[in-house]
Amino acid sequence: MILDTTLRDGEGSPGFHLDANSKVRIARQLEKLGVDVIEAGFPISSRGDFEACRRIAREIRGTGVTALARAVREDIDAVWAAIKEAETPQIHIVLSVSDVHIKRKLGMTRQQVLKQGAEMVAYARTLCERVEYSPEDAGRADPEYLLETVETMIAAGATVINIPDTTGYCLPGEFGELVHRLIADARGADRVLFSVHCHDDLGLATANALAALTAGARRVECTVNGIGERAGNTSLEEIVMLLRVRQSRLDLECRVEPTEIIRTSRLVAELTGTPVQPNKAVVGANAFAHAAGIHQDGILKDRLNYEIMKPEDVGLADSRIVLTARSGRHAFHHRLSRLGVVLTEAQTQAAWKVFKEVADNKREVTDEDLRRIVTAPEAGGGGFADQTNDHNHVADTLRHLIFG
Ligand code: KIV
Ligand code: ZN
Numbered sequence: 409m410i411l412d413t414t415l416r417d418g419e420g421s422p423g424f425h426l427d428a429n430s431k432v433r434i435a436r437q438l439e440k441l442g443v444d445v446i447e448a449g450f451p452i453s454s455r456g457d458f459e460a461c462r463r464i465a466r467e468i469r470g471t472g473v474t475a476l477a478r479a480v481r482e483d484i485d486a487v488w489a490a491i492k493e494a495e496t497p498q499i500h501i502v503l504s505v506s507d508v509h510i511k512r513k514l515g516m517t518r519q520q521v522l523k524q525g526a527e528m529v530a531y532a533r534t535l536c537e538r539v540e541y542s543p544e545d546a547g548r549a550d551p552e553y554l555l556e557t558v559e560t561m562i563a564a565g566a567t568v569i570n571i572p573d574t575t576g577y578c579l580p581g582e583f584g585e586l587v588h589r590l591i592a593d594a595r596g597a598d599r600v601l602f603s604v605h606c607h608d609d610l611g612l613a614t615a616n617a618l619a620a621l622t623a624g625a626r627r628v629e630c631t632v633n634g635i636g637e638r639a640g641n642t643s644l645e646e647i648v649m650l651l652r653v654r655q656s657r658l659d660l661e662c663r664v665e666p667t668e669i670i671r672t673s674r675l676v677a678e679l680t681g682t683p684v685q686p687n688k689a690v691v692g693a694n695a696f697a698h699a700a701g702i703h704q705d706g707i708l709k710d711r712l713n714y715e716i717m718k719p720e721d722v723g724l725a726d727s728r729i730v731l732t733a734r735s736g737r738h739a740f741h742h743r744l745s746r747l748g749v750v751l752t753e754a755q756t757q758a759a760w761k762v763f764k765e766v767a768d769n770k771r772e773v774t775d776e777d778l779r780r781i782v783t784a785p786e787a788g789g790g791g792f793a794d795q796t797n798d799h800n801h802v803a804d805t806l807r808h809l810i811f812g
Pocket of ligand 2: 417572574605637720
């Protein structure tokens with residue numbers, strides 16, 4: 409299962425603020441995408457966020473809706489008031505479990521934390537059938553105390569135990585072992601759903617979530633484009649495509665519709681005003697772009713040479729062959745023929761040389777540049793027929809035409 413927390417962990421991070429209308433638009437798209445649960449926000453934090461959660465809970469059908477509460481009645485009441493009209497509501501409670509947090513953030517003892525957590529889980533269960541408990545900073549906690557916490561919250565009525573690597577500290581093997589141990593040893597583990605929530609401080613959020621899945625967790629909390637506190641969260645598109653591309657090895661599936669991934673990614677980027685980094689896995693502008701000549705040659709011969717997933721699978725029309733100074737003749741000829749340009753052998757030689765001149769001075773040679781290259785006035789207005797002996801002159805003129 410996939411819990412999407414783009415609207416809570418993602419939206420809460422600097423520079424990603426969304427108003428209620430934008431949150432509702434994204435929630436509708438997440439519903440189309442087919443996530444199992446949408447975490448709509450943190451209702452106690454502001455009136456606006458409370459309203460956004462309430463509108464999402466009223467409108468979204470076929471997808472669970474949850475919102476976050478600290479382990480205090482006021483927060484839990486706010487969550488319940490905001491999401492109780494959802495088709496499948498769930499209250500999400502967070503309370504720290506690591507000694508660092510217990511001592512330095514909460515100023516409590518382990519026993520006090522256990523008591524407060526259990527009381528609040530029991531209270532939330534009087535309101536809602538589904539209660540998720542997140543022992544915050546589980547990744548840095550004492551494993552024995554974490555086990556005791558998990559058992560206590562299950563006994564108090566939690567239906568989902570979410571193990572967060574809040575600070576992105578764990579290594580995949582370590583995190584997988586931790587989750588495996590909790591699932592194997594915690595009393596009552598068979599009565600709850602084990603979920604994980606990983607942060608990307610060391611770039612391991614997806615690897616850690618995957619390790620947890622292979623260890624038996626059955627829900628991943630993630631965000632579109634991997635946005636979230638600090639370096640972000642496990643990114644939804646990475647987990648979904650991992651499960652799909654490596655299905656035969658992992659033997660796990662989720663119900664997300666991958667062809668909605670790009671649309672969702674673009675909507676989140678547009679509404680948050682934050683573009684996706686070009687080399688981002690799955691959804692970055694370069695994720696299906698090929699620039700090096702060796703790769704372009706391979707792709708043009710057979711996509712399987714360099715693509716492990718099809719662009720259509722994630723909702724893109726096609727992959728891109730980007731013409732740069734590193735491109736080879738195969739890509740150059742291929743693009744010319746797609747543009748319907750027919751040249752003689754001598755003209756092609758001339759055009760190739762000019763292309764390289766231009767490419768050395770430009771990040772990408774566009775179709776428009778290519779058209780100029782083959783129809784430059786310097787080339788007689790109709791190609792390179794008369795200019796084959798004067799490449800440098802043509803290149804100079806084109807540099808002027810293209811760069812101004
Ligand atoms: O990172 C974290 O620990 C969280 C919890 C609320 C799950 O976001
Ligand atoms: Zn988080």
